[in-house]
Amino acid sequence: MIVFNEDGCIKCGACEGTCPTSAIDVTPNAIIHCDTCGEEPKCADACPQGALKVEMFEIAEGIEQARLVFNSVLCDQCGKCEEVCPQETLKVTGEKLKEVEGFCVMCQKCVDICPVDVIGIPGVVEPAEYELDLKGKGPVYIKDCVGCGTCVEPCPVNAITLDEVGSPVTVSDDCIRCGLCSQTCPWNAIYIAEKVPVKRTKEIESFTFDSAKCIGCNTCVEACPGDFISANSATLTVAIPSVCAACGLCVKLCPVDALEINVEWGEGAPVDAEGIGRDVEKCDFIGACANKCPTEAIRVVTKTGMLCPALEEVGGEPSFTSCIRCGACASMCSNDALKVEQYELTIDGESVTRDRISFNPSKCDQCGDCIEACPYDMLHKSDNPKLPIAGFCTLCGQCMEACPEDALCYK
Known part of the structure; x- marks a missing residue:
């Protein structure tokens, strides 16, 4: 069973993007995912055709866990699995060979991609523990800022300054404590008035890499806080991910402008909203x-x-x-x-x-x-x-x- 430590989650959506069966939904308030109903999946019990079945899978040496397997040939799209799913992740899509989605196959791709290691498998890979104590931190608390500058533009009073990309931001006395910076920060590095924010939604519209410009310096690889970018030593280029935290630090630091990212942000919710x-x-x-x-x-x-x-x-x-x-x-x-x-x-x-x-x-x-x-x-x-x-x-x-x-x- 896949487990999440939501206290440390940065809501980057990488787990959702990498899941091959769409069994994870990252929302501003929570992470909704197939947990195989405690290894007794209700969808498999409800399926009259046996298209969804439970299979014991050796996830590590000597450790077996239940996972769901799907047989497209047997599925008649009756929707009974969708009706009984307590997490509401199961969906009947109607697509050939993928008539049903939203069930966990224990592929562990979400565990591997998580940049802050808050996704795990009990007894195999424990999720990282995060103890966030904001008491006594004051109206503005900056913790482990990576200097991406994503919070600068949303500030309605221009109270946030990024003197150098890669260095922590500073917040002036002009701050009105609206919280938009905290809602926007991709790495949970800024907190306003001791509150854990509800994050803004975001979607990467495009993330492109021009290999012809790349000089193989690996600046982006070293700078990425989540280790999303990998070096390709054979061609002296890099491989960029399809999903990431979308902080844009790699783009800002690339000396030859070989990277470009376009992110569509959802509306923020100022504290007076x-x-x-x-x-x-x-x-x-x-x-x-x-x-x-x-x-x-x-x-x-x-x-x-x-x-x-x-x-x-x-x-x-x-x-x-x-x-x-x-x-x-x-x-x-x-x-x-x-x-x-x-x-x-x-x-x-x-x-x-x-x-x-x-x-x-x-x-x-x-x-x-x-x-x-x-x-x-x-x-x-x-x-x-x-x-x-x-x-x-x-x-x-x-x-x-x-x-x-x-x-x-x-x-």
Whole structure:
């Protein structure tokens, strides 16, 4: 049985791409794969024609494991295997000689190709263990950055700099903790506000190699963090993979531009994409939401230049700023007075969970670290002993109730 240690998975999709029977599906949230139902495959039991069968296979000396074998001649495409598959990897394709796909044949190609060795076979090849402790790492944590620079372009505020390809990136104080860099990083090297990100989807549209340009320097072979590229000493060229992490480090370092990669990226999900949304067209900058918020997590400058909730005359253009629950404050709080918690909401009849900020005033020593970490300058000290620190959003919804224009909603 193939097993995955998802904690260390970089979601590169190499295992999915190399699987000859399409038995692996790498999603931003999980790895879905045929696990042969604990060596008692339900698909084989359900197949009335015996097209899918269980076979004991010697995977190593003295070690046998169950695998699935498929006989195309016997398959009548009834779909019973697809119906009973608990992982939903089995699919009836209708293609000749490949009428069914999604079952594991224990070929071990996924084990061999994994660049971080998190795929294994119990008793034969144990998957690598990864202990990721983000506690105390702060709002921005960079770990083992390979310097590919993939995170630079997605940053909406140009806060990430790559001084030299192959050297770690740096993140400036302009960072707004949106998390897009972390979602994009092919090697799990950057974390925002102590959160493990949901990765963006990606697809390699093309990855080409011009052998006529190649000078056999093997720079790409040595640079590839996942050992995807191999040298061909007989021809002084290299062999590029059909699937990889798509970081493009090899392309950037190739001295003769012999490599080219084109990657189609899926949409990212900035931290403010979920929680409380504002309809800009409806918002009239009245300030009722800011005045109602019990934690002063909204700041509005009205059309008359009044700052709410402070009720001070500041002038300037109307504006709306709010806590986006990025968690930067919680990542800096050494006393756990501020925490990021999961909160259950009902949106359009569907139950969903969203991040909220919780605060325990009895643990707060007003050190101010959270205030410095807040990228939107929302956090501030308060004279209220029950709320010594204010400016964080708890998703209580009182702002929505107060808005006379219905400009705010859960999203």
